[in-house]
Amino acid sequence: MKGFVFHGPGQASWEDVPDPGVKEPTDAIVKVGMVSICGTDLHILRGDVPEVPPGTVLGHEAVGEIVDVGSDVRTVRPGDRVLVSCITSCGRCRFCREGRYGQCLGGGGWILGHQVDGTQAEYVRVPFADLSVHPLPAAVPSEVAVLLADIFPTAYEVGVLNGQVRAGDTVVIVGAGPIGLAAVAAARLYAPERIIVVDLARTRLQAARRLGADVVALAGEDPRTLVDDLTGGLGADVAVEAVGVPASFELCTQVVRPCGHVANVGVHGSPAILHLENLWIRDVTITTGLVDTYSTPTLLRMAAAGRLPTAELVTHTFPLNHMAEAYDVFAHAAETGALKVVLGADRHEVAIPMT
Known part of the structure; x- marks a missing residue:
């Protein structure tokens, strides 16, 4: 064969x-x-x-x-x-x-x-x-x-369920590849207030819109300020990392609110910095995982x-x-x-x- x-x-x-x-x-x-x-x-x-x-x-x-x-x-x-x-x-x-x-x-x-x-x-x-x-x-x-x-079990289990998406949440998904887009569809099952998707490619952001994202942002256009503006400075309830590069993980830790959840889904091939000096006091939960x-x-x-x-x-x-x-x-x-x-x-x- x-x-x-x-x-x-x-x-x-x-x-x-x-x-x-x-x-x-x-x-x-x-x-x-x-x-x-x-x-x-x-x-x-x-x-x-x-x-x-x-x-x-x-x-x-x-x-x-x-x-x-x-x-x-x-x-x-x-x-x-x-x-x-x-x-x-x-x-x-x-x-x-x-x-x-x-x-x-x-x-x-x-x-x-x-x-x-x-x-x-x-x-x-x-x-x-x-x-x-x-x-x-x-x-x-x-x-x-x-x-x-x-991709759907991964987005659902490692992203949405690990991130504990709930009704009324603001969910930020960093990465609009297949996993990130599946996470958009899966997150919508829980009736969040808004889903914000960040990516480098306009075509993928367009796909995110079609799948139900409420707001999309290019990675180079200051998504942190956008999230702050939309949440009154509070931050996202859930941030889903769906790329697997250090910058996307660090962005998730920056946009999440105190007591929020960062759900890492991406496969990382190099180390990412974990800024515990900023995170320890904010009661942030970070999850990682391989799909089950x-x-x-x-x-x-x-x-x-x-x-x-x-x-x-x-x-x-x-x-x-x-x-x-x-x-x-x-x-x-x-x-x-x-x-x-x-x-x-x-x-x-x-x-x-x-x-």
């Missing part, structure tokens, strides 16, 4: 790799129908995630069809259409029993495209299949379902009911074997206008980007 293989910082290619097979009785083999590229994949290619060994097939988001299962798999069978979660779960360790699947001690957690071969291939082996794939209702198309593998995906079944039901505005996020589609081209488009989002890029085995044309 073919897969997109990481060979070291700045090096990856679509090439022949061995077909996966069942290794453990809890495994499932999935024929990949649709995958997406995550910002974390870009971090890996840049060398920001050094624990990923060369030779690894990248990717941790997919929709596909079960083609084989191990003897202990009970919840899915060959022929089932499934969502492959970005997180796998042994279901037995302390953290899995607490619903903290991202911290699994039993061989799960974020392993696809990280510690084992991932989803950006024609087939993928999924460990712990009973807890790590989700049967898909016919009402949820693949283009929607693949967004629930990672405990919310995926809930989000799937919402998607089936048409409650999640997913259509705005997919701007480009490619055939599965155009992986290098798709990465290039996604990596140069400022020029291409890319938000979420998806690739499908049944895709034969590159879609025209949305404007």
Whole structure:
């Protein structure tokens, strides 16, 4: 089969790799129908995630069809259409029993495209299949379902729920990439008074408006003053960091009010300064986290009911074997206008980007 293989910082290619097979009785083999590229994949290619060994097939988001299962798999069978979660779960360790699947001690957690071969291939082996794939209702198309593998659970759990967004809050989201935009949609579920989105790109701010942001601001146009003006100098109740660079994290700590919450979602590849000399007296809560995906079944039901505005996020589609081209488009989002890029085995044309 073919897969997109990481060979070291700045090096990856679509090439022949061995077909996966069942290794453990809890495994499932999935024929990949649709995958997406995550910002974390870009971090890996840049060398920001050094624990990923060369030779690894990248990717941790997919929709596909079960083609084989191990003897202990009970919840899915060959022929089932499934969502492959970005997180796998042994279901037995302390953290899995607490619903903290991202911290699994039993061989799960974020392993696809990280510690084992991932989803950006024609087939993928999924460990712990009973807890790590989700049967898909016919009402949820693949283009929607693949967004629930990672970005929507991440934005919802690590951003909105960790940040404790409540009705009437002022929420500032720094970063209008796919995660930040999903956070806009997820935050709206809690009826905040206003959502303010900050980004460097006007096109992404326009997308944030379409998804429900009340106010948008370019990062270079003094968003701190804007937040102060809108809140009477109090600051944001919740600030969500959705970029993963020091400046965006520090901005979140500057715009949050006393007793507010900073929810860091971004994947950081370099240190950020934590100004405790300013924060200690303000009772600010800072959370970090890897998504656990405990919310995926809930989000799937919402998607089936048409409650999640997913259509705005997919701007480009490619055939599965155009992986290098798709990465290039996604990596140069400022020029291409890319938000979420998806690739499908049944895709034969590159879609025209949305404007």
